[in-house]
Amino acid sequence: MIRTTRFTKNLCMLFLGVSMAIGCSKGSDISDDIENEIGKEEDKTEEPVTETPEEGAPEETLLNAAEFIKSVDSLTISANALDTIDDSLVNVLSDESEKITFFVPSNEAFTGFLASLKEYTDVLDFDEDLEKEILSQVLKYHAIIGGANFSTELSNGSILETLQSEEIKITVDGDVYIIDTTEIDARITAADIEVANGVVHIIDKVLIPESVLADLFPKSTLINLVNQTEELSLFAEGIAEAGLEDIFNTGEYTVFAPTNAAIEQLFKTLGDDYNSFSDFTNILEKQALKEIILGHAVKEVIARNGLKVGTLATLIEDDSVDVVEGAAGLALQDASEFKANFVEFDIEASNGVIHTIDKILIPQKALLLID
Structure with missing residues (x-):
């Protein structure tokens, strides 16, 4: 650097022979400038270069919740549902003046939901005014107004009030789950998607509010439920053979339904002449079959938590069955010496409830035939 400076000054001296006044003045200025620049280079430390955005370049903006849902290929069914x-x-999902949280079902979640319905295969099938209102209630049940609830704020046991007005509950067990009115929880599969007006979480199940549960999943009548349950197919045959199907369609009952295994055991007890209920052929046998079937029904709806030790009148006049303590909890005692144990409780029908049992009940009037 020093040699360069000296060389520059010598050049300045040569220029003096041509024009002293101009040459010296310019040489001095150039020398000073070069020395200043060299000094700056020696003292200068590297600093990061900050790029200034071009004037007028558009700033990146977030989509609102509605726009986001309509922009994602894996959410097309939810987008179609919103349009329906x-x-x-x-x-609400477009309004950027208030923060929201929206749990949006994936296409797989909506496909599973539609598959569980009897009368709908597509969201476009919700085309009547009442059906559109049902779908609207379902979708509003996924929206929380008044705050962006990111996953860090979704703690175990949190309860959130939805736009639909019913509540959902949060449970955390490794993943974050949303509990609705059904027996299956929804899991958050993609969390904390920030949108212009809050946050979106993608879930693997459609949430169902209580208000539309019966509309979407209407319960079968007792007789239809028995007919639809494979494990009760022999009991269904007995009801049909006895001509009692209409009774179980009208009135509200608790039915203690014997499983197929229980009825097969009855046939073994009766001997080779009885392999099905169609073998009850004469008048006395048909009457006994009718009483056996009626002896499994009580003319009131009693859920599991309402079953107490005591006597219950059956649909047979002057007949009853006792609720007793068994080896593994409550059991039923009929006119025989053997107890019937409960297999499954609370199978709900539109006009009652079914509890399955492991032995067919024998009323006193039918006992003589069986003996």
Whole structure:
């Protein structure tokens, strides 16, 4: 650097012979400038270069919740569902003046939901006004107004009030789950997707509010439920053979339904002449079959938590069955010496409830035939 400076000064002296006044003045200025620049280079430390965005370049903006849902290929069914109902929910999901949380079902979640319904295979099938209102209630049940609840705020046991007005509950067990009115919880599969007006979480199940549960999943009548349950197919045959199907369609009952294994054991006890209920052929046998079937029903709806030790009148006049303590909890005692144990409780029908048992009940009037 020093040699360069000296060389520059010598050049300045040569220029003096041509024009002293101009040459010296310019040489001095150039020398000073070069020395200043060299000094700056020696003292200068490297600093990061900050790029200034071009004037007028657009700033990156977040989509709102409605826009986000409609932009994602894995959420097309939810987007179609939003288009199917009225504009009220879309307006909420588009409004950037208030923060929201929206649990949006994936396409797989909606496909599973539609597959569980008897009358709907597509969200577009919700085309009547009442059906659109049902779908609207379902979708609003996924929205929380008044705050962006990121996953760090979704703690175990948290309860959130939805736009639909019913509550959902949060449970955390490794993953974050949402509990609705059904027996299956929804799991968050993609969390904390920030949108312009809050946060979106993608879930693997459609949430169902209590208010539309019966509309979406209407319960079968007692007789239809028995007919649809494979493990009760022999009991269904007995009801049909006795001509009692209409009784179980009208009135509200508790039915203690023997399983197929229980009825097969009855046939073994009766001997080779009885392999099915169609073998009850004469008048006395048919009457006994009718009483056996009626002896499994009580003319009131009693869920598991309502079963107490005591006597229950059956549909047979002057007949009853006793609820007793068994080896593994409550059991039923009929006119025989053997108890019937409960297999499954609380199979709900539109007009009653079914509890399955492991032995067919024998009323006193039918006992003589069986003996």
